[in-house]
């Protein structure tokens with residue numbers, strides 16, 4: 129069953145222990161300066177965003193049908209059955225289409241490196257494969273970041289909204305956005321306050337391209353035949369002329 | 384007769400200057416990385432090299448497939464004499480696009496990965512294969528020119544006998560990847576500004592590639608008559624001009640209908656950063672050239688055709704840059720290319736012109752009897768210089 133993460137901003141206390149745990153888990157640097165950066169980057173896969181007394185968490189949404197994986201020409205980005213969207217630098221050629229295509233602006237690039245790679249939260253794919261929680265969920269002292277089966281987390285999120293009228297926005301960010309995501313967010317204040325787009329389509333983004341790409345195998349034989357046919361028709365006169373020339377030649381030979 | 388010679392050395396100096404700067408920027412790119420040599424960022428992962436070198440590069444090379452289709456498949460014989468230069472441009476164009484891609488890719492040594500690592504759901508994967516195969520096809524379409532030069536008659540005969548297959552393959556592959564460059568952006572419905580994001584993007588890219596193919600052929604013929612002392616095939620260019628009118632009109636109507644049906648036509652009247660670039664694009668790519676070509680006097684004259692062609696080219700270059708840069712700036716981030724990016728791009732453009740000039744000089748890409756090589760002798764050269772205005776005037 130597909131796993132997921134539910135982040136409930138109303139339970140978050142902004143301790144940033146998830147940031148720290150993520151850095152440790154992924155071998156990233158972490159200090160007070162990095163802790164103050166309220167954006168994700170090549171060396172920071174998750175960030176706690178603070179607006180007055182409200183919090184929000186930014187990390188890869190690990191989409192159910194991810195744009196990044198669909199556009200990657202070499203399959204370096206992959207959606208695993210368990211939920212995480214992983215990245216394999218050994219395959220990557222650095223075209224950065226994943227960055228251009230991601231609707232949340234998640235993948236970051238190691239611009240300064242001689243051998244750069246794409247960097248993003250991979251939902252602790254190794255830990256999840258071993259049946260463990262993600263590092264950020266495991267460390268969270270309040271349960272604001274919770275790991276579990278996506279379906280169950282979704283039910284729980286709906287229940288929380290239902291049981292606490294007025295506490296939450298009636299919107300689970302990630303339930304339907306771009307076809308649904310493994311990571312889901314709950315908040316009491318509008319998501320766009322933290323730079324999240326609220327006008328995202330509910331369609332899985334890869335469908336937009338698939339609509340066109342899936343026609344190509346049908347298109348090729350049709351168009352090829354059409355071109356060949358046009359050639360055949362427009363060159364009829366030359367064929368006739370050639371045949372006549374040959375005939376004349378043969379007649380000449382007979383004589 | 385000193386004038387053309389001074390001009391020649393002047394261009395040579397500019398060329399050498401661009402190349403020297405280009406070599407330095409190449410060093411910066413490969414030894415200091417993308418961060419030091421570009422203004423690209425996490426918010427703006429694709430810039431000038433994708434927007435111009437790749438997108439416009441492929442588009443400007445569209446004359447190759449447009450003209451081969453017209454001559455070889457539709458059997459329009461009177462265009463025959465201008466096919467070779469367009470094949471040369473296309474072949475050079477694609478080689479330069481591939482070279483430019485090596486600069487833009489973060490891990491260029493992995494450029495061959497799509498050969499063995501497949502993701503058929505990726506448009507980029509399809510484009511990579513098409514571009515690779517089409518460059519090979521272009522090499523084969525170009526080969527008779529080389530074989531002729533070295534008088535390799537047997538090889539020439541073999542190549543000629545299978546040429547139809549390559550021509551059809553070339554048109555097919557071009558249709559696929561010219562449109563697919565538009566499909567690349569279909570996955571960004573929320574990122575790309577509604578002026579440019581449309582489910583019809585692949586169609587727009589394909590139709591505009593044909594328009595650019597025609598405009599590029601007119602441009603090229605005018606240029607080579609100027610610099611290689613070729614006779615200008617004005618009647619042919621007039622025909623091309625007419626086709627261009629139809630294609631531009633179709634494109635314009637299609638764009639209008641698309642904006643109308645998506646309900647964003649009203650945005651055209653609201654002043655904004657994107658609106659200004661959109662209006663500029665529509666003016667250059669459709670309104671101005673169409674307006675010019677609809678005037679019979681302009682359509683019949685060499686200068687008129689040349690001007691309309693140049694406007695069309697500028698217009699669609701603006702279009703590609705709008706899709707790749709202006710339209711994406713919608714998402715908040717801004718991007719202006721770094722000087723190093725501009726130099727590299729200039730280097731590829733300069734290389735394109737220079738190699739075209741060299742090849743045109745040494746290989747039979749123009750029909751023999753019409754060539755007047757300016758370097759031959761002074762009177763010949765003068766003749767070549769005079770031919771242009773005389774023809775241009777009528």
Ligand code: SF4
Pocket residue numbers: 188189190191194195196197213229230231232233234235248
């Ligand atoms: S949020 Fe972006 S990077 Fe993460 S899985 Fe979705 S498309 Fe990929």
Ligand code: SF4
Pocket residue numbers: 199200201202203204205219220221222223224225226227246
């Ligand atoms: S940058 Fe790498 S991971 Fe991203 S789309 Fe390109 S090849 Fe795939």
Ligand code: SF4
Pocket residue numbers: 149150151153154173174187188248249250251252262263264265
């Ligand atoms: S899931 Fe893992 S990689 Fe992603 S933010 Fe949490 S700790 Fe970091």
